[in-house]
Amino acid sequence: MSDCLFCKIAKGEIPCRKVYEDDDVLAFHDINPVAPVHFLLIPKPHLTSLAEAETHHAAMLGKLLLLAPKLAKEQGLSDGFRTVINTGRGGGQEVFHLHVHVIGGGNIPPMVKRN
Ligand code: 5GP
Ligand code: ZN
Numbered sequence: 001m002s003d004c005l006f007c008k009i010a011k012g013e014i015p016c017r018k019v020y021e022d023d024d025v026l027a028f029h030d031i032n033p034v035a036p037v038h039f040l041l042i043p044k045p046h047l048t049s050l051a052e053a054e055t056h057h058a059a060m061l062g063k064l065l066l067l068a069p070k071l072a073k074e075q076g077l078s079d080g081f082r083t084v085i086n087t088g089r090g091g092g093q094e095v096f097h098l099h100v101h102v103i104g105g106g107n108i109p110p111m112v113k114r115n
Contacts, residue, residue: 006097036105
């Protein structure tokens, strides 16, 4: 996807503060963090969202989820962290390239505010 922001970051066309990289995935700090540690994990090939994931994406999805605790620990989140995957406009997704948010290091509020 030539006009996708995270594809451009994955290709190195737009700079990021890298946390981790291999042939399949990239992790980088969120530009507008909501907590002291806030990074994003993305697959390098474009996938719009979790809603478009298919059976052949299983290994990639597993890799992202297994990397989350490893990288969180390396970023100092020994006490735990939150993972968030916003999916589609109804899920609050703003960048339409699948990404896992890893958030922690502060006072993490309840995930959804109850009235
Ligand atoms: P979403 O709302 O789609 O789940 O999250 C998109 C995230 O991408 C937001 O937390 C936003 O701050 C982050 N973001 C948007 N543009 C950029 C950028 O150019 N660089 C980085 N590092 N993060 C970005
Ligand atoms: Zn993309």
